[in-house]
Amino acid sequence: MKLTRSVFWLLPIAALALPLLVNPYHQYVVNLILVYVVVGVGFNIVVGNLGQLAFSNVAFFGIGAYASAIFTTQLGIPWWLTVIPAGVVGAIAGCAASIPALRGVRLFYLAIMTLAFGELMRWSYIRTPALTGGSMGLTVPPAELFGWVLESETQKFYVFLVIVVVIVVAVSRILESRIGRAFLSIKNDERAAAAMAVPTGRYFVLAFALSGFVVGIGGSMYAALVGHLSPEAFDLVQLILHFAIIMVGGLGSLVGSILGAVLITATPELFRDWPGFEELMFGIVIVIVILFLPRGLASLLARVHPIFKDRYLRED
Amino acid sequence: MGTKRKTLHTAAVAFAFAAGWGVAAAEERGVTDTTIKIGNIGPFTGKAAIFNPLNYGSAAYMRYVNDLGGVYGRKFEIVFGDTACAEAKGIAAAKKMVHDEKVFMITVNPCSGVAMAAKPTFVQEGMIWSGVSANPKITGSIGSGGSGAPPEYMFHVTPNGYFSGLTMGKFMMTKPGAKKVAIVAHTNDWARGYCDPAKEYIESQGGEVVLDTAMERGSTDATAQVLQIKSQGVDGVLGCLYQPELVVLLRDAHKYQLGVPVIGALGADFGQVVQQVGNPDAVNGVFFQGHLYKDKIGAPALEWAKQILVKYLTEDELPSDGDPTHFYYFGMMNGVGVVEGFRRAGRDLTRESYMAAIESLRSFDNNLSAGSVTITDDQHVGVSDMYFNGLDESGNEVIFTAYGQPLH
Numbered sequence: 001m002k003l004t005r006s007v008f009w010l011l012p013i014a015a016l017a018l019p020l021l022v023n024p025y026h027q028y029v030v031n032l033i034l035v036y037v038v039v040g041v042g043f044n045i046v047v048g049n050l051g052q053l054a055f056s057n058v059a060f061f062g063i064g065a066y067a068s069a070i071f072t073t074q075l076g077i078p079w080w081l082t083v084i085p086a087g088v089v090g091a092i093a094g095c096a097a098s099i100p101a102l103r104g105v106r107l108f109y110l111a112i113m114t115l116a117f118g119e120l121m122r123w124s125y126i127r128t129p130a131l132t133g134g135s136m137g138l139t140v141p142p143a144e145l146f147g148w149v150l151e152s153e154t155q156k157f158y159v160f161l162v163i164v165v166v167i168v169v170a171v172s173r174i175l176e177s178r179i180g181r182a183f184l185s186i187k188n189d190e191r192a193a194a195a196m197a198v199p200t201g202r203y204f205v206l207a208f209a210l211s212g213f214v215v216g217i218g219g220s221m222y223a224a225l226v227g228h229l230s231p232e233a234f235d236l237v238q239l240i241l242h243f244a245i246i247m248v249g250g251l252g253s254l255v256g257s258i259l260g261a262v263l264i265t266a267t268p269e270l271f272r273d274w275p276g277f278e279e280l281m282f283g284i285v286i287v288i289v290i291l292f293l294p295r296g297l298a299s300l301l302a303r304v305h306p307i308f309k310d311r312y313l314r315e316d
Numbered sequence: 317m318g319t320k321r322k323t324l325h326t327a328a329v330a331f332a333f334a335a336g337w338g339v340a341a342a343e344e345r346g347v348t349d350t351t352i353k354i355g356n357i358g359p360f361t362g363k364a365a366i367f368n369p370l371n372y373g374s375a376a377y378m379r380y381v382n383d384l385g386g387v388y389g390r391k392f393e394i395v396f397g398d399t400a401c402a403e404a405k406g407i408a409a410a411k412k413m414v415h416d417e418k419v420f421m422i423t424v425n426p427c428s429g430v431a432m433a434a435k436p437t438f439v440q441e442g443m444i445w446s447g448v449s450a451n452p453k454i455t456g457s458i459g460s461g462g463s464g465a466p467p468e469y470m471f472h473v474t475p476n477g478y479f480s481g482l483t484m485g486k487f488m489m490t491k492p493g494a495k496k497v498a499i500v501a502h503t504n505d506w507a508r509g510y511c512d513p514a515k516e517y518i519e520s521q522g523g524e525v526v527l528d529t530a531m532e533r534g535s536t537d538a539t540a541q542v543l544q545i546k547s548q549g550v551d552g553v554l555g556c557l558y559q560p561e562l563v564v565l566l567r568d569a570h571k572y573q574l575g576v577p578v579i580g581a582l583g584a585d586f587g588q589v590v591q592q593v594g595n596p597d598a599v600n601g602v603f604f605q606g607h608l609y610k611d612k613i614g615a616p617a618l619e620w621a622k623q624i625l626v627k628y629l630t631e632d633e634l635p636s637d638g639d640p641t642h643f644y645y646f647g648m649m650n651g652v653g654v655v656e657g658f659r660r661a662g663r664d665l666t667r668e669s670y671m672a673a674i675e676s677l678r679s680f681d682n683n684l685s686a687g688s689v690t691i692t693d694d695q696h697v698g699v700s701d702m703y704f705n706g707l708d709e710s711g712n713e714v715i716f717t718a719y720g721q722p723l724h
Binding site: 023024025026028029032123126134135136137139142151153222225226227228229230231232233237268269272275276278279 | 360361362396397398402403404405407408409411412414415416429432433435436440451453502503504505507508509
């Protein structure tokens with residue numbers, strides 16, 4: 001029998017039984033993985049698919065998290081109603097972050113400018129205490145879904161799982177469409193793409209906005225999961241984590257974003273009993289992957305069976 | 317004197333041990349006939365790992381008690397957990413302690429952001445928590461920097477940031493003629509936890525905070541801050557900074573001849589700061605810091621604690637020169653309070669009996685802190701007083717009860 005990509009649907013279906021097998025600690029780690037799957041998927045759009053060295057991801061993540069938390073705490077909106085708005089705010093931030101790229105800023109210059117955007121946002125969280133709680137942080141009330149309070153990790157898991165499935169399927173569809181092909185053409189050769197009448201500027205804005213939207217939703221999930229936001233949670237260490245997820249998983253690969261999120265989030269927990277060793281393992285994993293699997297873990301799986309290769313990357 | 321104090325401690329704990337033979341099996345989470353499982357969480361990795369002596373100090377005292385036979389026959393089984401001072405990882409550490417390790421209580425937990433993020437887990441699970449994190453929102457109630465009643469199972473047997481900050485403000489205002497004060501602080505919850513109560517106190521006493529400026533973590537230059545302060549003609553500076561940045565501030569304050577006292581918060585180790593500044597002129601008579609202990613580190617009154625730290629910590633857990641720094645004693649202060657709770661709770665240990673015991677602490681002398689420990693059902697922050705540490709013009713360490721007023 002020929003394996004098709006529909007087998008991937010077995011994953012979320014099988015995952016439904018997960019809460020029966022794990023305790024709330026493990027469930028929390030799984031929930032954190034789901035948050036970082038969304039973050040990885042969003043980050044990969046700009047870095048992996050559009051091929052831009054842009055590091056505004058941590059800004060989108062923080063903006064989404066704070067947007068969701070502020071809508072909940074200041075306006076009394078139930079969390080589930082803040083998820084899409086958090087994505088929209090992230091998308092607006094994405095449009096703003098694309099401005100330097102539209103003006104022709106590329107490579108390290110774009111990296112520095114987008115890094116500065118992240119730091120500027122962190123400064124903003126600190127300097128707007130009326131909205132964000134400033135340096136003392138902002139406590140997010142338990143997420144609520146139609147009067148159903150998401151207090152337990154299991155409840156959060158089911159909601160997060162639905163969000164992850166929707167995001168992964170939607171982004172997959174987009175990347176397989178004309179839009180995704182345009183992103184790849186820009187990544188491969190921006191001038192050639194422009195010569196082929198691809199409106200590169202428009203696609204730059206679209207990629208950054210889409211990335212901001214997805215990562216903003218990831219931020220909203222993070223706010224619901226962690227329950228307390230502080231500016232320091234959105235610093236360079238957070239960015240390194242995001243970068244490690246897509247590097248280890250595979251640049252430009254949806255499968256890679258998922259694998260990277262699982263590995264990078266779960267590995268430190270596996271080595272939790274040996275403090276310091278987890279940091280060492282983190283470094284070793286990244287070095288090994290970059291040296292021996294420059295296309296990430298996804299490329300390893302793709303060798304096992306072609307269904308693991310993202311459709312939009314198959315002609316590479 | 318040190319021997320006498322140690323003897324008193326030994327007698328108290330040995331009494332608890334002796335009384336414990338024939339203890340009935342307990343059904344409380346983390347408690348067996350012979351053990352009490354304690355979760356000791358903190359930043360063992362990452363940029364805040366400088367705080368882990370707090371974890372080791374607490375552990376050292378529990379190991380010492382174990383050596384004496386434990387409390388009512390039960391020995392402490394300490395499980396360390398790394399938070400890396402990051403919320404997401406800290407929650408994982410807390411949940412692991414609760415659900416995987418099934419500990420009786422969680423202690424130490426420096427890093428306010430982590431404690432705040434993990435607080436819902438502790439509250440939801442009814443987990444007893446005795447920590448050292450500064451943020452008054454963690455255990456504070458009205459009068460200790462919080463609002464309303466304190467959380468049922470969470471307490472400090474040490475001061476929180478509110479009281480530490482308050483005493484920084486008090487010390488500043490005891491300087492004759494002090495009116496204008498500058499604040500240099502990190503832009504995080506820890507720093508504001510200290511500097512905001514200090515600011516409130518200074519303003520309540522007719523003083524004025526003429527400058528409240530930020531110094532980011534990782535800064536290696538404080539020229540801008542120092543020149544700003546100098547232009548304001550202040551009477552003193554409050555530095556709510558971690559150790560590396562406090563060192564930078566002190567060096568630059570000397571370089572630009574600021575000439576006013578700089579009062580540091582408890583995020584830095586006094587001895588290490590003096591050592592790292594490396595210039596007696598930059599610290600002698602200039603640098604002061606809240607001092608939690610009843611005398612200076614190394615004084616006979618604290619010798620018993622030093623002996624325990626040196627004996628019960630491994631080489632890896634102690635500083636490279638083997639000499640425990642201030643944070644170790646701070647951590648031990650937490651350990652002594654926690655153990656006293658077990659001693660008072662009696663043989664039939666439950667969360668309720670433990671909390672009742674903790675809430676019975678009235679002017680408890682832990683033989684370590686400047687102030688005694690008092691915890692009631694509506695006040696879960698045990699210590700509200702402290703002295704101040706400084707160096708005289710010859711570089712000798714002096715403990716002050718107020719500005720210019722030495723303890724001895």
